[in-house]
Amino acid sequence: MICVFLTIFANIFQTGWTGANERTFIAVKPDGVQRKLVGEIIGRFERKGFSLVALKLLQASEEQLREHYWDLRNKPFYNSLVKYMSSGPIIAMVWQGLDVVKTARKMLGETNPADSMPGTIRGDYCVEVGRNVIHGSDSVESAQREISLWFRQHELVCWEDNSNHWIYE
Numbered sequence: 001m002i003c004v005f006l007t008i009f010a011n012i013f014q015t016g017w018t019g020a021n022e023r024t025f026i027a028v029k030p031d032g033v034q035r036k037l038v039g040e041i042i043g044r045f046e047r048k049g050f051s052l053v054a055l056k057l058l059q060a061s062e063e064q065l066r067e068h069y070w071d072l073r074n075k076p077f078y079n080s081l082v083k084y085m086s087s088g089p090i091i092a093m094v095w096q097g098l099d100v101v102k103t104a105r106k107m108l109g110e111t112n113p114a115d116s117m118p119g120t121i122r123g124d125y126c127v128e129v130g131r132n133v134i135h136g137s138d139s140v141e142s143a144q145r146e147i148s149l150w151f152r153q154h155e156l157v158c159w160e161d162n163s164n165h166w167i168y169e
Helices: 002-013 030-034 038-048 062-068 078-085 100-108 121-125 140-150
Strands: 023-028 051-058 090-096 134-136
Touching: 023 038, 023 100, 023 140, 030 038, 030 090, 038 051, 038 090, 038 100, 062 078, 062 140, 090 100, 100 121, 100 134
Parallel strands: none
Antiparallel strands: 023 090, 023 134, 051 090
C-alpha cells in the first residue's frame, strides 16, 4: 500500500524516487545477451542489494532506440549505435535502491572498456567500446525518462524485499 501511494505521489508531483526508493534503467545490450551474461549481470545487482522492479526481453525498434539515444543524435556513431542496438534482443530492467543510479554507473565501469577497472562489468567482460555489454542511466532524471520509455507504469512491480533490514540501517 505504501508503495502504491509513493508511486502515485511521485507521478503527481514529478519528484521521482529518492533515497532507498531511487530507480534506474539498465539494459543488457545485444552483445551481452548473445554472450549469455544476463544472469551474471542480474546477480551482481542482486548481490549489491538492489531490488529488481521490472525486466523484459525485447527486440527494440530503431524508432524507440532513436528516442532513447536522442541526446547522442549529433555524434558520429549515433546511426551505427541505433543499428547495432536493434540487431538483436536486449534485456531491459529497472533496479531500485539507495543511490542506485550512481552506484550502478560505478558497477558498469567506463563507457570505453579499456578505461574500466577490473571488477566492473565492462572491465571484466568487454574489449571494444562498440560492444560494451550494458547501458545504465547517467542521472536520476535520465533514469525517469528511460524507465517511462521502456516500461508502462503497471509493469513496475513494487514489492518489499525482506533483506532490506540487512542492507539499510
